[in-house]
Amino acid sequence: MxxxxxxxxxxxxxxxxxxxxxxxxxxxxxxxxxxxxxxxxxxxxxxxxxxxxxxxxxxxxxxxxxxxxxxxxxxxxxxxxxxxxxxxxxxxxxxxxxxxxxxxxxxxxxxxxxxxxxxxxLCAFALTEPEAGSDVPAIKTSAVKEGNHYVLNGSKQFISNGDMAGVVIVFASTDPDLGSKGLSAFIVEKDTPGFSPGKLEEKMGIKGSHTSELFFEDCEVPEENLLGQEGRGYPVALTALDAARASLSSGAVGATERAFECVVEHVRGIPPDELMQRESLLFELADMAMQIKAARYFCYHVGAQVGEYIEMIANHVKVDRSFRDRMSRNAAMVKVFATEVGALVLNRAIDIVGMDGYMENHLLGRGFNDGVIGEIYEGTNDINRLVVGMDIVARGVGEE
Ligand SMILES: Cc1cc2nc3c(=O)[nH]c(=O)nc-3n(C[C@H](O)[C@H](O)[C@H](O)COP(=O)(O)OP(=O)(O)OC[C@H]3O[C@@H](n4cnc5c(N)ncnc54)[C@H](O)[C@@H]3O)c2cc1C
The missing domain is CATH 1.10.540.10 (Acyl-CoA dehydrogenase/oxidase, N-terminal domain)
Known part of the structure; x- marks a missing residue:
């Protein structure tokens, strides 16, 4: 290749x-x-x-x-x-x-x-519930088929764009006895009676984005708004998350690059003779640059693979199991790697710049508070590690 x-x-x-x-x-x-x-x-x-x-x-x-x-x-x-x-x-x-x-x-x-x-x-993706974060099969929101529509009841939480979205992709259980095999995905329009957004979350970072609860009370969704097949909502959710992890990681790399520029600017302002006595700073810059470069290349490598995968699914081309597993593993790996390189760089950058960098209105202070979420949403990093670890045990180290 x-x-x-x-x-x-x-x-x-x-x-x-x-x-x-x-x-x-x-x-x-x-x-x-x-x-x-x-x-x-x-x-x-x-x-x-x-x-x-x-x-x-x-x-x-x-x-x-x-x-x-x-x-x-x-x-x-x-x-x-x-x-x-x-x-x-x-x-x-x-x-x-x-x-x-x-x-x-x-x-x-x-x-x-x-x-x-x-x-x-605007669109939102509503998977998480109070009792179902990492444990997606525990979703309680129900969807009961009545005539030519489904009746949705339940709630979602921590949904990005939830209150502003005109269209929401909602995951609900059409058969609670089947766990993950009983989940289905629905397209719900904002004005559907019985659908309403709840309170906005008060977050420590990314305060310019909205994260809200959503409620469904006898919310009638037409059967033609079933996304994919009934009982196949779990693969829809997992595939969408796999696909989104590459672009999330690119965003994290972008934020890290910006923080890195900031700390480099700071180090450049240190007089050369002082810098020579603090040569460990140069080692730190070198380490950061290497990590960021690796994360960036990894993102685009996985992005190319994810792009191929998305087009295959969208065009109903049969996806070879080993390609899908490889893609899932790589998407999970890059999400963990890129967001944790971000956390590492932000952390060290604030140490190096000192108290100015710690201020809330400083690019680094803001970047730190804004960056943490990358390790949580679209699957926590430990859940992504589980995906990677299980695949390594199942398929071995493998050619990627
Ligand atoms: C700002 C923000 C925006 C969000 N946007 C969206 C959105 O648009 N749509 C959406 O559906 N959700 C969204 N979420 C929800 C997010 O995806 C969840 O918070 C995340 O999946 C974790 O779920 P949880 O918070 O319930 O944590 P939990 O699942 O309770 O996990 C808590 C801790 O336990 C660990 N853990 C849990 N289970 C295991 C296990 N089996 N093995 C090892 N460790 C485990 C986790 O790694 C984590 O460290 C958003 C969250 C936030 C904060």
Whole structure:
């Protein structure tokens, strides 16, 4: 297999345009929204107008017609600007809309994915419940088939974009006796009677993003809004999470690169003779640079694999079991690696910069508080380690 780590000219141009747009239109205002904990409506409109809400989807579904690699490039650049913003657009595109693209039928894609990819509506992905975080099969929200609709009852928590989304991908149990095999996925529209968002969570970071509860009380969802097959919601959820982990990791790498630039700037300001007496600082910079580079290459390697996987599923091509296992393992590995390199770099960067870096309004202080979530959502890092460890035991070390 040829290994080529260079981006095409078109990809380089895509990155340049995205970076310039984000630095000019989003960065100057994003801190206001984080400080005020206000929804960045104006910024999301501008972002959507660029087509960025639908980067990886075909044009016929309202997207830009690019693939996962371009989406990862975009998320790396968004991560450099603001992890709240990357959470909002990542939950919308990489997780929720991607589920629709992979598992939606033609009618569902045309009805729902088109406005989502164009950014006319926002999407959320509602899996987590009070008693079902890592333990997804413990989902209690029920969906009972009555005539030509399903009646949903239950609640969700910690849902990114939950209160702002026009469309929510909801996971519910259609057969509680079957555990994970009794889960199904549904497309629920915001105005469906019986569906309502609850309170917003008060978070330690990513304050410019919204995280909310959702409630379903005798909420009637038409049967045509079943996403995939009844009883196949668990694979929908796991596949969507596998797919989203590459872009989440690219966002984490972007945020880490920004923090690294900041600490490098600081070290450059240290007089040379003083720096020579603190040469361990140079070792630390070298270690950080190596870790970030490894994480970045790993992200794009997995991104390419994930992109292939997404297209196979979306185009109903049979996925070879060993390819799927390899992809799941790599997606879990890169998620852990990229977010933990981020934590390590942020931690050391604050130590090196000292008390200024610890301040809440400093890029590093904010980056630290914003970065922690990467180790929790889309599967905690320990759950991802479980995925990796189990696959290593099952398949061996393997060629990746
Ligand atoms: C800001 C934010 C945004 C979020 N956005 C979304 C969203 O958009 N959609 C959504 O569905 N969810 C979302 N979540 C939920 C998130 O995915 C969950 O918090 C996460 O899956 C962990 O679940 P939990 O919090 O219930 O922790 P738990 O599952 O209770 O885990 C607690 C600890 O126990 C460990 N643990 C649990 N089980 C095991 C095990 N079997 N083996 C080893 N260790 C284990 C975990 O690793 C963790 O360290 C969000 C959460 C936050 C905080």
């Amino acid at each position: 040829p290994i080529d780590f260079t981006f095409s000219e078109e990809q380089e141009q895509f990155r340049k345009t995205a970076r310039e747009f984000l630095r000019k239109e989003i960065e100057p205002k994003i801190q206001y929204y984080n400080d005020a904990e206000e929804w960045p409506e104006e910024l999301l409109k501008k972002y959507a107008a660029q087509g960025y809400m639908g980067v990886p989807f075909p044009k016929k579904y309202g997207g830009m017609g690019y693939g996962e690699l371009e989406y990862d490039i975009l998320m790396e650049e968004v991560g450099k600007i603001d992890p709240s913003f990357s959470t909002t657009v990542g939950a919308h595109c990489g997780l929720a809309s991607q589920s629709l693209y992979m598992f939606g039928n033609e009618e569902q894609r045309l009805k729902y994915l088109v406005p989502l990819a164009k950014g006319e509506k």
